[in-house]
Amino acid sequence: MMSIEPYVASNLMTLGLLLGIWGATRWVQARRIWREAARDLWSRRRLAIVFAGLYVTIGLLDSVSWKGGVPEGMTDVLPNAPLSVIDRAFLGTKEASYSAPFAAVEFSGGAPLKYPGSHVLGTDILGRDVLYMSLKGARVALLIGGVTSLIAIPLALLFGVGAGYFGGRFDDFVFFLISTLASMPGLLLLIALIMVLGKGTFAVCVALGITSWVGFCRLSRAETLKLRELDYVQAARALGVSEIRIIFRHILPNLAHLIVITFVLMFSGLVLSEAVLSWLGIGVDGSWGQMIDGARNELSRDPIIWWNIAAAGSALFGLILAVNSVGDAIRDVLDPRTLKGGS
Amino acid sequence: MGAYVLRRLMYGVGVVLGVLFLLFLLFFTVTAPDDIARKALGEKAPAEVIEQWKANHGYDRPLWPWQDLDDNLLFDHYRKMLTFDFGLSDADDAPIMERIKQGMGPSLSLTVPLLILGLIAAIPLSLLVAFFRETYIDRMGVFLCVLAMSVSSLLYIIGAQYLIGKILRWYPISGFDADPMMLPRFLALPVMVGILSGIGGDVRFYRTVFLEESTRDFVRTARAKGASEARIMTAHVLRNALIPILTRVVLAIPFLFTGSILLEAFFGIPGLGSITVDAIHANDFSTLRTMVYIGSLLFIVGQLATDLSYGLVDPRVRFE
Numbered sequence: 001m002m003s004i005e006p007y008v009a010s011n012l013m014t015l016g017l018l019l020g021i022w023g024a025t026r027w028v029q030a031r032r033i034w035r036e037a038a039r040d041l042w043s044r045r046r047l048a049i050v051f052a053g054l055y056v057t058i059g060l061l062d063s064v065s066w067k068g069g070v071p072e073g074m075t076d077v078l079p080n081a082p083l084s085v086i087d088r089a090f091l092g093t094k095e096a097s098y099s100a101p102f103a104a105v106e107f108s109g110g111a112p113l114k115y116p117g118s119h120v121l122g123t124d125i126l127g128r129d130v131l132y133m134s135l136k137g138a139r140v141a142l143l144i145g146g147v148t149s150l151i152a153i154p155l156a157l158l159f160g161v162g163a164g165y166f167g168g169r170f171d172d173f174v175f176f177l178i179s180t181l182a183s184m185p186g187l188l189l190l191i192a193l194i195m196v197l198g199k200g201t202f203a204v205c206v207a208l209g210i211t212s213w214v215g216f217c218r219l220s221r222a223e224t225l226k227l228r229e230l231d232y233v234q235a236a237r238a239l240g241v242s243e244i245r246i247i248f249r250h251i252l253p254n255l256a257h258l259i260v261i262t263f264v265l266m267f268s269g270l271v272l273s274e275a276v277l278s279w280l281g282i283g284v285d286g287s288w289g290q291m292i293d294g295a296r297n298e299l300s301r302d303p304i305i306w307w308n309i310a311a312a313g314s315a316l317f318g319l320i321l322a323v324n325s326v327g328d329a330i331r332d333v334l335d336p337r338t339l340k341g342g343s
Numbered sequence: 344m345g346a347y348v349l350r351r352l353m354y355g356v357g358v359v360l361g362v363l364f365l366l367f368l369l370f371f372t373v374t375a376p377d378d379i380a381r382k383a384l385g386e387k388a389p390a391e392v393i394e395q396w397k398a399n400h401g402y403d404r405p406l407w408p409w410q411d412l413d414d415n416l417l418f419d420h421y422r423k424m425l426t427f428d429f430g431l432s433d434a435d436d437a438p439i440m441e442r443i444k445q446g447m448g449p450s451l452s453l454t455v456p457l458l459i460l461g462l463i464a465a466i467p468l469s470l471l472v473a474f475f476r477e478t479y480i481d482r483m484g485v486f487l488c489v490l491a492m493s494v495s496s497l498l499y500i501i502g503a504q505y506l507i508g509k510i511l512r513w514y515p516i517s518g519f520d521a522d523p524m525m526l527p528r529f530l531a532l533p534v535m536v537g538i539l540s541g542i543g544g545d546v547r548f549y550r551t552v553f554l555e556e557s558t559r560d561f562v563r564t565a566r567a568k569g570a571s572e573a574r575i576m577t578a579h580v581l582r583n584a585l586i587p588i589l590t591r592v593v594l595a596i597p598f599l600f601t602g603s604i605l606l607e608a609f610f611g612i613p614g615l616g617s618i619t620v621d622a623i624h625a626n627d628f629s630t631l632r633t634m635v636y637i638g639s640l641l642f643i644v645g646q647l648a649t650d651l652s653y654g655l656v657d658p659r660v661r662f663e
Contacts, residue, residue, distance in 0.1 A: 179354075180361035183646070185638035187604055191623055192366075192635055196374045268493070275495045276605060280623055289497070296501050300509070313498045321493035328489060 007065045007082035014063040037333045045329045051322040059139040061085040086135050093118060095127035101307055122307040124294070130307055134315045137288040141319055144205060144274045144284060145267040151209030152266065153259060156217035161251060163217075164224025165243070174221065181214045190273065194282045201284045204277060208270055216262045220255055227251050257334040264327035268320045275316060288316040347654055355647045360421075362639045367420050370632045376402035376416075382626040383433055400433060400629070429633045434625035439633050442618055449519060450602030450614030453530060457537045457603070458595060465542055466581075466588070469549035474576050476554060484546065491543030499540045500609045503532055517611035533610040537603065552587050556580045593649050597641035601634070 028034040042049060065084035070077060070091070077083065077091070095114055098107035104116035113119075121130035163174035181189075193207035227233060233250050241249075278289025291312035298305040379402065380393045388396075397403040401419070405411045408418060423430060429439040472484035508516035514532045556562070557580050565575050600615070607616035615634065622630040 176357065176361060180358050180365060183358055183639045183642045184362055184365070184635060185598070185601060185642065188601075188619065188631075188635045188638050191619070192369055192631055195623065195626075195628070195631065196369050272495050275497055279497055279605075280620065282623070289495075292495070292497055292501070296497075299501065299505050309498075309501065313495070316495055317493055317498070320495075321490065324489050324493050328485075 005082070007067075010063050010065065014060055017060070040333050041326070041329055044333070045326050048322045048325040048329075051318065052326060055138045055319050055322070056142065058086070058135050059142040062087075062136055062139040086132070090129055090132040093129040093132065095119070095123045097123070097127050098125060098305060099123040099127070107305065121311045122305075124291075124308050125298075130311045133286075133291060134288070134311045136286055137291065137312065137315055138319070140201075140284055140287040141271045141274070141316070143201060144208070144287070145270045147202070147205040148208040148212065148270050149263050149266055151205060152213035153216060153263060155209065156213040156215075157220055157252070157255070157259070159213075160217040160220030161224045161247060161255070164221040165228055165247060165251060171221075174217070178214050178217055178221075181211075182218075186211055187273075187276070190277070191280065191282070194277065199282055204274065204282070204284050208273060212266060212270065216258075216266070219258060219262070223255055223258060224251055227254055261327070261331050261334055264323060264330050268323045268327070271316070271320060271323075288312040292316070348651060351647065351650055351654070355643050358643050359425075359640060362636065362643075363421055363424055366424075366632050366636060367417055370628055371406055371416055371420065374628065379433060379626075379628050382628075400431065424633075424636055430629060432622075432627050433629045434622070434627035439630050442630070443615065443633070443637065446602070446613060446615040446618050447600060448521070448614075449612050450607065450616065451599060452526060453533055453537075453606060453612055453614060454599040454602055456530065457534050458592070458599060460534060461538045461541055461545065462592065464538055465545035465549060468542070469546040469553060470576060470581060472546065472550050473553035473557065473580070474572065476557070485550070488543040488547045488550075491539070492547075494540070496536075496540045496605055499536050500605065503536045503539075504609070507532060507535075517609065519610075519612045529610070529612075533603075533606045533612065537606055548591070549584070549588065552584045553580055556584045559583070590649065594642075594645060597645035598638070600641055601638045 028038050062084045065082040065087065067080055067082045069088070070079065070083070077087075083091070093115055096106065096111075097109075099105075099113055099119050099122050100107050101120060101122040102117055103113065103119070103122070105112055107122075119129050119131070121134065123129055124133065159174045159177070163171040190207055190211045193210060194204060197203040197207055228251065233246060236246050236250055274283055274287055275289030275292065277283040278287055279293045281293075283289045283293075289312075292309055295305070295308035295312065298308065376397055377393065380396045380400075381388065384392060384396055394403065402416070404414050404416050404419070406416050408415050422428075427440070429443075431437065432439055432442070468484075472481055475481050475484075504516050507513050514528055516532075518529050520526060520529055553576075557575075561583075562575055562579055565579050566572075570578075602612075602614040602616035604616040604619055606612070607614045608620040611617075615637075618630065619634045621627070622634065
């Protein structure tokens with residue numbers, strides 16, 4: 001473990017993610033109900049799905065990196081640093097300071113730029129291309145949403161299904177834990193956790209995970225309470241099927257639609273929370289939130305520097321809108337209550 | 344009924360004790376008093392200075408009761424928090440209670456108008472959207488709600504400060520003045536931003552509530568008797584939807600006191616939200632844990648009040 005460099009780990013994780021996406025697609029294809037739901041979803045929200053897919057592609061391209069291949073005389077990067085596909089596409093675009101979009105000279109001072117006219121969205125105070133920074137933010141946002149969900153959803157299922165299925169003392173304990181956590185104000189608890197856990201991507205994800213699993217835990221507990229009284233679960237128990245097998249074969253598959261809905265609806269909230277944390281100075285490096293926070297004082301300049309905040313803001317808005325819109329449709333497609341409600 | 348009230352009260356007390364225990368775990372064991380002292384004094388502070396600082400702030404004792412039954416931080420933490428003796432700030436030694444008393448007023452002056460005006464804006468809009476259900480107006484409304492929910496609150500604040508404060512110059516960009524003549528000018532922008540950033544979620548929530556009510560039998564009966572659609576929406580749907588709406592409002596009341604962290608910090612309102620942000624920047628752990636405690640306490644009391652009033656009104660309510 002200690003000999004693996006971070007970039008190799010990131011490459012392996014990307015491979016794992018691609019395999020996971022492939023496996024999930026196969027899984028959905030093999031089941032009629034899920035296949036029809038996926039088809040229904042696609043026909044409802046084509047544009048949003050393509051848009052979200054674009055963000056995922058950018059994030060994946062930024063996660064695959066390797067060393068070497070840097071042309072001679074490139075001073076912007078360390079000679080032996082691993083660079084991702086996105087890094088390589090923007091190699092040698094660094095200026096000395098601010099440049100407006102498509103400008104040929106520096107924003108303040110008017111010195112000629114190294115690469116005039118090449119910055120579609122301008123550059124930031126350190127001369128970094130804003131388009132490049134915005135694209136790199138996609139990976140950070142997906143990482144925050146994805147890693148946090150990977151922490152929060154299994155945690156919620158473990159406690160929620162366990163409490164709902166076994167009941168008794170364990171249920172009392174879980175219910176008490178949930179009501180305790182739920183009564184602490186979310187943002188304050190989040191801030192306190194990060195102050196205590198320290199900064200960094202993983203600490204932020206753990207803190208977000210701890211503050212966001214409660215809602216789904218309550219939902220899965222209530223759902224399991226209903227499911228375990230159903231005839232087929234009772235029949236399985238009467239036939240002597242083991243508890244673990246009942247949970248995995250009869251309870252969890254019936255929670256699958258809730259897991260998908262929760263994941264998508266949770267995701268956008270998590271990315272938005274990170275933006276607030278960045279403003280408080282306890283966010284994740286390279287996120288859109290940090291770009292917005294770094295650029296907000298530049299709006300008071302005259303003439304104003306608007307392209308930083310506009311780029312980061314629209315990148316964030318685009319992802320959240322796509323995910324929210326897909327999430328809305330997923331809920332309509334998968335949630336049986338909205339189907340029979342006929343709203 | 345008496346037994347129910349007693350049990351519910353006991354549970355509320357239990358949750359308060361649980362919150363305090365979580366706070367103790369976070370602020371005394373995960374971040375040890377040594378870490379807090381080092382953050383206050385700097386990494387290079389000599390050991391005796393750290394010891395002195397810990398002694399001054401009451402951190403120089405064993406953590407757990409089994410280390411020293413009479414004098415330990417756990418019991419001390421419980422005793423102080425339960426008696427509202429919050430002590431001094433870790434950053435600048437100011438009494439925390441004084442600060443909270445000063446911050447309550449400005450926080451309330453922001454959050455109370457925000458809640459009331461937010462309701463006045465959201466309920467008619469959602470009633471309208473629900474009235475035109477399954478038409479283009481409804482779809483458009485829902486789409487606009489999703490759109491409004493997808494913008495980061497940071498962008499709402501920065502955008503409003505820039506557009507209304509700097510370009511149009513209608514209201515000051517930030518600031519606060521307790522003088523009742525000046526106050527509305529300073530509060531206009533934060534209240535506007537607060538309503539805007541919350542209205543998407545609110546309208547969607549109330550729309551769902553109204554739609555649920557409008558599929559009930561009594562609505563069909565009213566329609567069969569020839570009542571007009573407008574009358575059905577106001578007299579039957581809105582009336583019955585008031586229960587879930589009231590629940591939501593009552594549960595929001597405790598948070599009026601803790602203020603809004605984002606709005607207060609951006610608009611320079613010296614309320615409890617600003618105190619929290621200052622505490623974060625100053626590594627002021629004692630103030631931060633007090634704020635979390637107060638927020639939790641208010642929420643627990645609010646929930647207790649809601650549950651008990653339901654218990655009074657509705658005999659079916661039984662405590663699980």
